[in-house]
Amino acid sequence: MAFPVKIALVSPYDYFYPGGVVIHIAHLYEQFTEMGHDVRIITPYSGSRDSLDSQDIIPIGRPVPIPSGGSIARATLSPMLSSPVRAILERERFDIIHLHEPMGSTLTILTLRVSNTINVGTFHACHSGTMGYRIMSPFVMKWFSKLHGKIAVSKPAMDFIGKHFPGEYAIIPNGIDVEHFSAAVSPIDRFSDGKLNILFVGRLEKRKGLRYLLGAYKRVKQELPNSRLIVVGPGKRQKYEKLVRKANLKDVVFT
Structure with a gap:
């Protein structure tokens, strides 16, 4: 400098x-x-x-x-x-x-x-x-x-x-603090059961595209039965939980 x-x-x-x-x-x-x-x-x-x-x-x-x-x-x-x-x-x-x-x-x-x-x-x-x-x-x-x-x-x-x-x-794209997502941080015990974890982080708004991820996850689950989708973020989750039930999706966790 x-x-x-x-x-x-x-x-x-x-x-x-x-x-x-x-x-x-x-x-x-x-x-x-x-x-x-x-x-x-x-x-x-x-x-x-x-x-x-x-x-x-x-x-x-x-x-x-x-x-x-x-x-x-x-x-x-x-x-x-x-x-x-x-x-x-x-x-x-x-x-x-x-x-x-x-x-x-x-x-x-x-x-x-x-x-x-x-x-x-x-x-x-x-x-x-x-x-x-x-x-x-x-x-x-x-x-x-x-x-x-x-x-x-x-x-x-x-x-x-x-x-x-x-x-x-x-x-100039948004930067990412790679140290924030550190492998040195201990995994969460409840999700350390051998399943393949897919993580969504964001507000539960239409523009964030969670409905499309749920649609894609349905296909992923068919190909990879040992997978799990974890949804993290504030917002009204009821309509997304309804989509999960309607599609009979398994291993979708809202936190």
Whole structure:
């Protein structure tokens, strides 16, 4: 590393509510900090400032649940954030501001609007709902042009955002913390009975595709009778349990 810099990671979503984007941001925070950089996370937050366990987290705006791409995003819609955002940026004097879903929330849009430093945006989303971007893009295009670097986590994400905000994007896939899935961790006893375990981890939402995995597992079970499907994740499991019963699937475990 040539020299340390001060970086802001701006989350469009409540940093304390589990989700792919906030996990991505958490990993960036860990890696940049290990590299010697000074990092802050700017995020909507529904709790109190006193309950935060890190001075590196700067809460601003209260999140509300918003339907988005078949899921529920907890983002802030407040249009009154310009002054507090400007105060944060003037106080912290960041060298780089890294915005996630720069065009996807009022916090990220207004941060980009008032920023006077280097701005990088990462685009995560890829879904069929484009009405919001179609309506919004003419009004925020001038601020989109303030991005010095544009990242998409996949080609579908790049194609999705590129329809509304054309530009040159670098594709940098989501990283994986391979040490988190360590072989050194002891196996769970109840699943260490010699069966072939297949693991699904994710929220039980339509877009996560569990129904298709259950359909595929029916064929897998025929070919590999000693297999087992383990489903881990929050959500309404009743309809999936009904599919399991209807298909007479064996060895499907919801935890």
